[in-house]
Amino acid sequence: MAGLATSFGSGAMTNPIDDFLKASTLFVIGSNTTEEHPIIALRIKQAAQKGAKLIVADPREINLCRFANIWLRQRPGTDIALINAMMKVILDERLEDGEFIQERTEGFDEFARALRQVNVPEASQITGVPVEDIVEAARMYATSKPASIAYSMGITQHTHGTGNVMSLANLAMMTGNIGKPGAGINPLRGQNNVQGACDMGALPATLPAYQQVADEQVRRRFEAAWGMPVPAEKGLTVSEMTAAAGAGKIRAMYVVGENPVLSDPDSTHVRHALDNLAFLVVQDIFLTETAQLADVVLPASSFAEKDGTFTNTERRVQRVRKAIEPLAGTRPDWRITCAIAQRLSGHGFDYEGPEDIFAEIAAVTPSYHGITYERLEKGGIQWPCPDQSHPGTPILHVDGFARPSKKGKFVPVDYSGPAETPDEEFPLMLITGRRLTHYHTGVQTRRVKGLQELAPEELVEISPVDAETMGIEDGDMVRVSSRRGRLEAKSRVTERSLPGSVFMSFHYHESPANVLTNPALDPVAKIPEFKTCAVRVERI
């Protein structure tokens, strides 16, 4: 999100999901859409079936490759080299949109100077993608318009994730593929309400609607609305909090509906850090691996037991409705937080219910000003929605970007490799991700009997070439180790894996992939490098 915020002034999907059906070219990079966002994948496949051109860039042979006109099989962590090379071709062949660049953007000349240094054959060496495929993809994206980009964690979960995103922003801007139906840059977000949690200011540097805590005027407005002081110094991110807990700087934590022991990189370290706290409260619907470490566990109600709103990946605020009463003994999260807050502050937090809370949100969140529960009865509304007569905003940046100059900003991005590269001791690259049948740390899906039946265990995907070198046959138990930990799981020998890389999900607590992953962070977005780390695989 930090990358798009720099380039465009706003980090969210620029276009609605249905716009994929309006695109003439679709460029899907770092997103195994059919398994991670299955319904968006339906639209992409339908578009391809109707004749749209599809470019897929992924080291793994994902399902969408079957529908692609071009599959760019870049080595893990080499996205910037690939995108820079595509842009070099566009520049060399004068396929850029000069009018858009002139009127809507700034910084192009400096960016173009940097781009001229890019050597396409060299990029082909780095990425492993043939020069002619890079050229063909560049021409396709630049000439068959409107062209839409979809990306996911395969782009962001790298130490250079922000650079990856800014590269994609450069690509879209130089071809004028922004602010138009069927075009745009579309980060497909992970969790059901990750967009909403960000919008609501559950972030260390921003209050609701990305208003900076560092801005005194912003703080004053919230202090007036809340009747409470707002601290000025920006806080710590998840990974930084774990480190601070390990170092004894953070002494108490309140963890709501998260399972960092399985979801965060280098789990062994996370576990030690949480153990080091003086007091840990975990609020969840199951006794998760993280909850087991808590001093107090609070039983929350699930999404089916409460009213509220979620904001999906295309910025659409939608109503969540209570289907059943909270299970006996549980309480909805909002009630629990209010009860704790009231005990500590003695005032405020006396809401009648979610609608009451939402009215306060709408009042302090400019992009949600015009949204009410009553309006949401007729269907979801895409923010920004500044007033009650505003229909919502399906496409961002139509007339101007969200930056102060109203112009999009080109930022030159140099290629740099992953933080950890294979060596003699750890010769393979581990890529982590999700599978269709399960979800995140498996807390919910592994308790659904049928889903568990469909995918009962982890399968470490390894290419036939590597399997042969290591004497591994399909179905063998293997030990996977990295500098940080080791685990055992069954192997799946498959052409889906690029030689030199293996793939694992992080759904299974029996073989928790995140004991292996590298906590090295992107310096801007603070996103850990889940998508690449060096591992060794041995038959046991």
Add this chain to the structure above:
Amino acid sequence: METFSLTIDGIPVAAQHGQTILEAARTAGIYIPNLCADPDLAPYGACRLCVVEVDGARGLPTACSTPATPGMVVRTDTPNVNMVRRGVVELLISDHPEDCLTCPRNQHCELQKIAAYVGVREQRFRKLHRPPIVDDSNPFFRRDLSKCILCGKCVRACAEILNVGAVNFINRGYRTYIGTLGERPLVESNCESCGLCVEVCPTGALASKNGKAPSREVNTICGYCAVGCGIKLGVRGQELVGSTGDPENEVNHGNLCVKGRYGYGFVNHADRLTSPLIKKDGDFVKASWDEALDLIAENFGKHRGDAFGVLSSARCTNEENYLIQKFARGVMGTNNVDHCARL
């Protein structure tokens, strides 16, 4: 969109260019029996039940595949039409099992509905008994080919809407059946278990294994990924018994994946936490809410400011995330609040 008028059973009906007779009738609220048509699928014309009479047209065209045209005069209920329909239905049920009362599709079966509409009261054809031909491999639904009427809806939905193509027609004539590549069990095919085939199947050939029908439905949003599909949760008492795609929702237009349709079982799971727990000497002990909340307030109170950290949840609602960050900032005096956006 430009509209024009035609007449169905003497009633003037407005239609749009490109609509079929069946679509025009459906829009006007006129029922024409059909088993193989679906608004989301291309016209197919397999079941021959939607035959109608059209003035000036030869024979009995199928309403599902005949474009409506201005001034067209259509009759859906004539002796000829009824004779053909009756013959089709009688043939269909001549080899169809007669276990309607215990069939999972009972009362939701299109074949039942059409047999009733056409008014079949006797069987003129000799009854052929086909034994159940069951694929039980999928955990969420079972397939019994003896109840399959070969409308091809599952085949077409899987190919046209999902672009998966897990099943297709095998053989020809009376020996035709629906199967997977290499005739493997469904679970070993490329089937993604999304259950769309079960939703479109007009008979009990594809049926959910969950035997409970909901007593009411609630429109809400799926709680898994960030696509935010509209779902209708089926509820019976205080238990979730089903989930279907909300066709009115602008995001998914009724489509769902395996998790959206079948992933609700965790809600009523026996493992759910149902009491606050306090750790005493390394073990969790059940506690009252007051006891737990007092202990929390006492300990949080000792660690205000930057010695405190909050992880909010991308699984929770906007309202809850808003309150959690307000609590961290306003009450605990720290901006140490984040969630798993980066994970």
